[in-house]
Amino acid sequence: xxxxxxxxxxxxxxxxxxxxxxxxxxxxxxxxxxxxxxxxxxxxxxxxxxxxxxxxxxxxxxxxxxxxxxxxxxxxxxxxxxxxxxxxxxxxxxxxxxxxxxxxxxxxxxxxx
Amino acid sequence: xxxxxxxxxxxxxxxxxxxxxxxxxxxxxxxxxxxxxxxxxxxxxxxxxxxxxxxxxxxxxxxxxxxxxxxxxxxxxxxxxxxxxxxxxxxxxxxxxxxxxxxxxxxxxxx
Numbered sequence: 001x002x003x004x005x006x007x008x009x010x011x012x013x014x015x016x017x018x019x020x021x022x023x024x025x026x027x028x029x030x031x032x033x034x035x036x037x038x039x040x041x042x043x044x045x046x047x048x049x050x051x052x053x054x055x056x057x058x059x060x061x062x063x064x065x066x067x068x069x070x071x072x073x074x075x076x077x078x079x080x081x082x083x084x085x086x087x088x089x090x091x092x093x094x095x096x097x098x099x100x101x102x103x104x105x106x107x108x109x110x111x112x113x
Numbered sequence: 114x115x116x117x118x119x120x121x122x123x124x125x126x127x128x129x130x131x132x133x134x135x136x137x138x139x140x141x142x143x144x145x146x147x148x149x150x151x152x153x154x155x156x157x158x159x160x161x162x163x164x165x166x167x168x169x170x171x172x173x174x175x176x177x178x179x180x181x182x183x184x185x186x187x188x189x190x191x192x193x194x195x196x197x198x199x200x201x202x203x204x205x206x207x208x209x210x211x212x213x214x215x216x217x218x219x220x221x222x223x224x
Binding site: 004042045055089101104107 | 146148155206210212213
């Protein structure tokens with residue numbers, strides 16, 4: 001069964017460093033998303049991406065964040081200068097058509113020290 | 114912005130018992146999604162409801178959407194330890210691109 005994969009599973013970084021979180025969505029999906037979940041809190045939408053551009057982003061997704069689909073298979077989330085409050089589980093998701101059934105990856109746990 | 118309130122926050126039931134989890138939206142529901150999350154893992158899609166009065170079932174899990182009440186319920190019949198986890202409801206924010214999630218209901222099923 002096809003699945004969304006994410007790497008790394010756990011990333012530890014120093015405050016102020018740049019991190020890139022990687023995702024491989026399901027191959028025939030056209031819509032891609034990033035969500036995050038701070039420990040003990042709800043899952044929060046960050047950004048959606050379709051047709052090589054951002055279709056929607058939340059207030060959380062400020063200038064420190066960027067997304068890219070560098071090739072036909074990867075979808076990345078970059079945080080330019082990490083802050084302590086960026087520590088969270090980051091989930092990538094993809095869907096074939098709009099908001100129909102989003103498939104989530106297992107997540108990357110980001111720890112900022 | 115839309116808020117989704119789930120109740121109860123947590124639930125401990127004995128194996129074999131039935132249970133219901135509710136999700137109430139502060140705004141009109143355009144689509145309601147149920148996911149299950151095992152602790153520290155990703156979200157697993159359970160069901161999507163789009164029309165008022167719609168009801169869907171998968172194995173022993175049934176979800177209903179009451180559009181007028183802006184509410185959805187998830188019912189598990191004859192619960193099993195494998196049902197344990199965190200159940201999340203998510204709703205379309207009407208942009209067509211983002212899901213807002215509730216805080217989740219933590220379910221533990223005891224033998």
